Structure formats: C-alpha cells, structure tokens
Amino acid sequence: MPGSRQTRGAVVKNTLFSAQNVIVQGITGGHGHFQTKAMLAAGTTVVAGTTPGKAGQVVEGVPVYDSIADIQKNHTVDTTVVFVPAPFAKSAIMEAITAHIPLIVCITEGVPIHDMLQIKKRLAGSGSTLIGPNSPGVIVPGVNKLGIIPANMSLPGHTAIVSRSGTLTYETMAGLSAKGIGQRYVIGTGGDRIRGTGFIDCLELFENDPEVDQIVLIGEIGGADEQLAADYIATSVTKPVFAYVAGHHAPVGVQLGHAGAILGSADESAASKTEALAKAGAQVATSITGLIELIINNFC
Amino acid sequence: MKLLEYEAKNILSLSGIVTPRSSIIHQNDSAQLTFPVVLKSQVPTGGRGKAGGIRIVNDKDSLQQTINELFELSIKDYRPQILLAEEKLAISHEYYLSLVIDKPTAEIRLMAHINGGVEVEENPQDSFLGMVVSSEYMVGSNNNFEAAGERLAEYLNLPGRSFVLQDLVENLYKCFVTNDATLLEINPLVFTDNEKFVAGDCKMELDDSAAFRHDWKFEDKATEANFVTLDPGGTVATIANGAGLAMATVDAVSDFGMVPANFLDIGGGSNTETLVAAFRRITEYPNIQAIVINVFAGISRCDEVARAIIAAKKQITNLPPLFIRLAGTNFEAAADLLSQENIPILATLEECLAAAKQEVPS
Numbered sequence: 001m002p003g004s005r006q007t008r009g010a011v012v013k014n015t016l017f018s019a020q021n022v023i024v025q026g027i028t029g030g031h032g033h034f035q036t037k038a039m040l041a042a043g044t045t046v047v048a049g050t051t052p053g054k055a056g057q058v059v060e061g062v063p064v065y066d067s068i069a070d071i072q073k074n075h076t077v078d079t080t081v082v083f084v085p086a087p088f089a090k091s092a093i094m095e096a097i098t099a100h101i102p103l104i105v106c107i108t109e110g111v112p113i114h115d116m117l118q119i120k121k122r123l124a125g126s127g128s129t130l131i132g133p134n135s136p137g138v139i140v141p142g143v144n145k146l147g148i149i150p151a152n153m154s155l156p157g158h159t160a161i162v163s164r165s166g167t168l169t170y171e172t173m174a175g176l177s178a179k180g181i182g183q184r185y186v187i188g189t190g191g192d193r194i195r196g197t198g199f200i201d202c203l204e205l206f207e208n209d210p211e212v213d214q215i216v217l218i219g220e221i222g223g224a225d226e227q228l229a230a231d232y233i234a235t236s237v238t239k240p241v242f243a244y245v246a247g248h249h250a251p252v253g254v255q256l257g258h259a260g261a262i263l264g265s266a267d268e269s270a271a272s273k274t275e276a277l278a279k280a281g282a283q284v285a286t287s288i289t290g291l292i293e294l295i296i297n298n299f300c
Numbered sequence: 301m302k303l304l305e306y307e308a309k310n311i312l313s314l315s316g317i318v319t320p321r322s323s324i325i326h327q328n329d330s331a332q333l334t335f336p337v338v339l340k341s342q343v344p345t346g347g348r349g350k351a352g353g354i355r356i357v358n359d360k361d362s363l364q365q366t367i368n369e370l371f372e373l374s375i376k377d378y379r380p381q382i383l384l385a386e387e388k389l390a391i392s393h394e395y396y397l398s399l400v401i402d403k404p405t406a407e408i409r410l411m412a413h414i415n416g417g418v419e420v421e422e423n424p425q426d427s428f429l430g431m432v433v434s435s436e437y438m439v440g441s442n443n444n445f446e447a448a449g450e451r452l453a454e455y456l457n458l459p460g461r462s463f464v465l466q467d468l469v470e471n472l473y474k475c476f477v478t479n480d481a482t483l484l485e486i487n488p489l490v491f492t493d494n495e496k497f498v499a500g501d502c503k504m505e506l507d508d509s510a511a512f513r514h515d516w517k518f519e520d521k522a523t524e525a526n527f528v529t530l531d532p533g534g535t536v537a538t539i540a541n542g543a544g545l546a547m548a549t550v551d552a553v554s555d556f557g558m559v560p561a562n563f564l565d566i567g568g569g570s571n572t573e574t575l576v577a578a579f580r581r582i583t584e585y586p587n588i589q590a591i592v593i594n595v596f597a598g599i600s601r602c603d604e605v606a607r608a609i610i611a612a613k614k615q616i617t618n619l620p621p622l623f624i625r626l627a628g629t630n631f632e633a634a635a636d637l638l639s640q641e642n643i644p645i646l647a648t649l650e651e652c653l654a655a656a657k658q659e660v661p662s
Binding site: 031035086087110111112113114115116117120121136148149150153163164165166167168169170171174191193194218220221223224225228244246247248249250251256270286287288289290 | 404406407434480482507512513528530540541542543544545547548551552555560563596598599627628629648649
C-alpha cells in the first residue's frame with residue numbers, strides 16, 4: 001500500500017468535518033424529505049438526492065436525480081445518507097459502493113441479513129465506509145448532521161459518543177448538553193446483527209483525534225461487540241471511557257426490539273459485558289441515568 | 301422466525317436434501333399409517349424427546365391412544381396443533397450438521413460433529429468441525445464446494461463419501477441462502493443402514509426482515525420482538541420508544557427496586573391504535589400498580605404519543621396511574637395536548653420512577 005494513502009479513519013474524519021457534497025438516497029420519501037430539511041437546517045450541504053424515476057423534481061431546493069452516476073456528472077459526492085425502504089436498501093448501498101462514495105450512512109431499518117452479508121463482501125475490497133444500517137446516523141455538533149439525530153439537542157465540545165441505540169444516543173447527548181458538556185462526535189452504529197462501522201472503528205477515530213477528551217460507549221445485550229471493544233480499550237485507548245450496556249433484565253433467547261438484541265450465551269449478557277468493560281478500565285453504570293450522572297460528576 | 305420441524309423439513313426436501321417419508325396429523329384426523337411409525341409433537345421448543353414428545357408406535361392398536369396423549373402433552377407451555385408421523389429410520393450412525401451466520405466476520409459457517417444427537421452440545425467446542433463456506437458469497441458466483449466435501453468426509457471419517465457430502469453441503473448452502481435462513485441445523489443427520497444421509501430432525505430460523513421477498517405462510521408462533529413479557533407478576537409496566545431506551549427503562553425500574561412486568565418498544569411510527577392495544581395488554585397483568593412511559597422522539601413525534609395516551613385514558617377504565625416523561629420532536633404540542641386533559645408530564649425518568657414507587661407496595 002502506498003505510504004501517501006490515507007487510512008480509512010482519516011478519510012472518515014475528513015468527510016465528517018467537511019459537511020459538503022452530501023447526497024440523500026431516497027430523498028422523495030417521507031423520512032428522506034423530512035430529514036433532508038433537518039440536515040440542511042443543521043448546516044449540512046445536501047447537494048443532490050436520488051429516487052429512481054423522479055429525476056427533475058426538487059426537494060427543499062435540492063435537485064433529484066435517477067442515479068448516483070447522474071449526480072456525479074455535476075457534483076463530487078463525499079457522503080450519502082440512505083433512506084430508501086428496506087427491500088431496495090441493498091441496491092442503494094451497492095450503487096454507492098460502485099460510485100466510490102467514501103462514507104455511506106444507512107438509516108433504513110429492516111435490511112435482510114443475507115443482503116448485509118453480500119454488502120460486507122463488497123465493502124471489504126472498496127474504499128467506502130458504511131455506518132448502519134438501522135443507524136440514527138452521525139452528528140458533529142455545529143458542523144454536520146448525517147441522519148436523524150436531533151441537532152437541537154447537541155452542543156459542540158470534546159466528548160465522543162458511540163452507541164448501538166438511537167434513542168439512548170439522544171438521551172445521553174441531551175443529558176450532557178443540558179449540563180454544558182459538548183460533543184465532538186455522536187455516532188449511532190445501528191442495532192442490527194451485521195453492520196458496517198462498529199465500536200472499534202469509532203474508538204480508534206476518537207483516540208486519534210486530539211479534540212476528543214473523553215469517550216462514551218453505549219452497548220446492548222447480544223453479540224460480542226462490547227467484549228471486543230473492551231479488549232481494544234484495554235490495549236489501545238488512553239482516554240477516559242464511560243460505558244453502559246442496556247438490557248440487564250433481558251430474558252434469554254428473546255429478541256428485544258433490535259434485531260441484534262438477543263441474549264444467547266452468558267457472555268452476551270449486560271452484566272458480563274459491563275464487567276468486561278470495567279476490567280478494561282472503563283467507568284461503568286447500570287442505568288442510562290447513572291451513566292449521565294457518572295460523566296457529569298467526573299467532568300471538570 | 302423459528303419454523304416447526306415439519307415446516308423446516310418441507311423446505312429441506314424442496315432443496316434436494318433427503319428427509320424421512322412422512323405425513324401430518326391434525327387433531328381428529330383419521331390417520332392412515334405404515335408401522336412402525338414415529339410420532340413427533342410439533343412444538344417450537346427444544347427438549348421435546350426428553351419430555352415425551354416423540355413416540356414410536358408399532359401397530360394400529362395403540363395408535364389413537366398415543367396420538368391423543370401427544371396432543372394433550374404440553375411441552376414447556378406449548379401444546380402441538382400438529383403431529384409429524386415419520387417412517388422409522390434404520391440408523392447406522394448419527395452426525396450433526398449446521399449452517400450459522402458468524403456475526404463478527406459476516407460469514408456463513410458450517411459446523412459438524414461426528415457424534416450427533418440430543419447430547420451434541422455436551423461435546424467440547426474444539427471437537428466440532430467449523431469452516432467458512434461463504435468466502436465467495438456473491439450473487440451468481442459458483443462456490444467451490446469440492447473442498448468443503450473433502451474436508452467434511454475427512455472429519456467424519458467417511459473416506460469415499462466426499463462427493464455425496466459435497467452435494468449435501470451445496471444443497472444445504474443453497475437452501476440457507478435462497479430461503480433467507482439465519483440458522484439451519486440438522487441433528488441428527490442420520491446415516492442409514494443402506495448408506496444414505498437423511499435429515500432426522502431439523503431446526504430452521506428465517507429472517508423476518510426478508511419476508512417481503514417470500515411467500516411465507518408458516519404457523520404463527522407469536523414471536524413478537526417489540527412487546528415482551530418479563531415477569532407477568534411485575535408491578536410496573538414500561539412503554540418506551542427505541543429498543544435501547546426501552547431496555548434502559550426496564551433497567552431503571554429495576555434499579556429503583558421495583559419489578560418491571562414488560563419490555564415495550566413502540567418504535568418510530570407509533571399510531572394511536574397500536575398504542576391503545578399495548579395499554580390493553582398491560583392492564584391484563586394482575587399486579588400492575590403504575591405505568592412508566594419514557595419517550596425520546598427523534599424520528600417519531602411526541603404529540604402522536606400524547607394523543608394515544610389521551611385515547612387510552614378515555615377508552616380503558618381501569619388504567620393504573622401513568623408516569624410520563626416525553627422529550628424531543630414536537631414536545632410542546634404534546635405538552636399542550638396533555639395539559640388540556642390534566643395529565644401531568646414529569647421532567648425526567650427518575651421523577652417518574654420516584655412517583656411510581658409511591659404507588660407500589662414494597
């Protein structure tokens with residue numbers, strides 16, 4: 001690999017802070033339209049959108065094209081935010097990968113697992129980074145909003161939040177903003193079993209960004225992501241980490257809302273994940289209010 | 301979605317995997333069977349054999365009696381609607397074979413064990429064969445199953461059967477992918493006296509998200525992800541939006557020393573009708589003293605939730621006290637609606653929990 005080539009993390013960081021050249025796939029749909037307006041209001045420059053068969057329409061002043069290839073005749077595209085319905089999400093994401101878009105944020109919920117297996121194969125050999133699916137997106141407060149996280153509850157600052165849950169992301173962000181604790185990044189990785197960017201990619205981004213002072217990690221029952229994050233925190237993260245894993249009272253083998261939130265083996269439990277994060281040096285809470293208090297009490 | 305054994309075996313058989321000759325028995329059917337026959341209770345749970353849900357019948361005399369007993373037998377709270385009647389296989393050996401999705405690597409993995417059967421999970425993890433079979437997983441690509449067949453034959457100590465096993469793996473893999481399966485387990489995979497591989501039992505789970513591209517008509521097992529009973533004797537019911545916040549609300553109720561009865565994620569697109577239905581289900585729990593509502597609207601809207609709360613209060617007479625915390629999109633509109641009805645909103649979840657605690661006898 002040539003030495004001059006940027007790492008994936010650096011590409012993502014530059015893209016998040018540019019807030020330029022953003023497109024919306026599925027821009028004419030209900031959520032696509034509503035959230036395009038909210039993204040524009042938050043300072044994101046949405047240059048175009050796609051909906052097959054609706055070229056020529058205009059949504060909130062943003063021109064609609066049939067395809068990304070058509071947009072690229074007129075615009076450079078750095079980021080796409082995907083709102084297309086689940087049955088078409090795979091082709092939308094594949095289209096974005098083929099078009100070499102560096103950052104793909106997929107909000108769509110209910111993308112089939114086998115579609116994600118195929119998408120992961122394509123991503124591996126590509127220059128694209130995927131956040132989601134079933135993600136609330138990303139906010140860089142005061143700079144950029146990619147997705148559905150309410151911008152009016154964010155505050156620019158030096159705390160980085162990463163979470164598998166949309167609503168817990170909002171809750172934590174709003175709780176910290178109310179106490180004057182601002183955020184550098186707020187990233188929802190999404191609640192599905194197979195997803196793009198995970199905790200470790202985000203922890204690496206946060207650790208390497210000198211503007212980040214402290215890290216908040218919010219996990220859930222199910223899967224091994226929090227255990228892997230704990231290993232990474234122990235070996236590679238020097239900044240303070242605060243963590244909460246939701247689902248302390250989850251029954252075994254029952255899906256709780258999110259596709260990924262099923263407690264299978266014992267090490268997928270909230271208690272076991274919390275213990276692993278504590279062992280890795282994170283300060284842990286057993287409730288979301290406890291987490292917010294913990295961060296506030298440690299803030300100076 | 302978990303399939304029943306007979307549903308899973310239908311799919312296997314359409315995919316070219318051999319299953320025992322079989323027929324289905326409904327209650328009050330007059331069954332025409334060849335003896336001996338194996339009768340298997342069709343319930344969506346494991347441990348069926350040990351619970352007496354599988355019976356061998358050798359002649360016509362004891363048939364009806366056994367059928368009646370199986371329909372009466374409740375296994376982990378499930379009673380069968382259907383029995384599966386199968387030929388009795390002449391078993392030479394039982395193996396274990398499954399396909400699973402390995403989440404961290406996003407690959408499809410084949411697992412095998414030389415000793416299958418009900419005790420297979422007792423075997424040490426490292427005695428299983430595990431191999432990735434999805435390395436070339438792309439639409440239209442030709443997977444190379446030859447190597448998989450050879451490796452499986454070697455592991456199962458069945459030299460000379462690699463072609464048969466290659467076919468089996470290929471059929472299994474295609475079955476898994478084309479049916480959007482998330483789990484496919486054949487246990488036991490029976491090797492019969494006349495040297496055929498037959499699927500003795502099968503567990504299959506399909507991805508509900510992929511239902512739009514299939515014509516699935518399986519028996520409804522009422523698995524609902526968004527409303528889950530945690531403790532039917534619980535004293536506090538919870539309603540929240542988003543899976544994470546719903547889990548966190550349950551955690552917080554419990555941290556406050558109360559017993560949460562349920563998990564409920566009303567999601568992003570909640571309408572009055574579904575919310576009122578949820579309230580009705582909650583009032584069926586016998587010991588509920590308080591309902592805690594915790595909504596942080598991002599893609600959803602607070603005023604929709606407020607309208608549903610007002611409708612529920614009007615329609616359901618025995619509703620326990622509500623402790624409501626709302627935040628996010630359209631909060632002001634919601635606050636107006638609720639104040640017109642004299643329904644208070646509390647500022648934080650802790651205030652809701654503290655107030656709810658007053659209602660709950662400790």
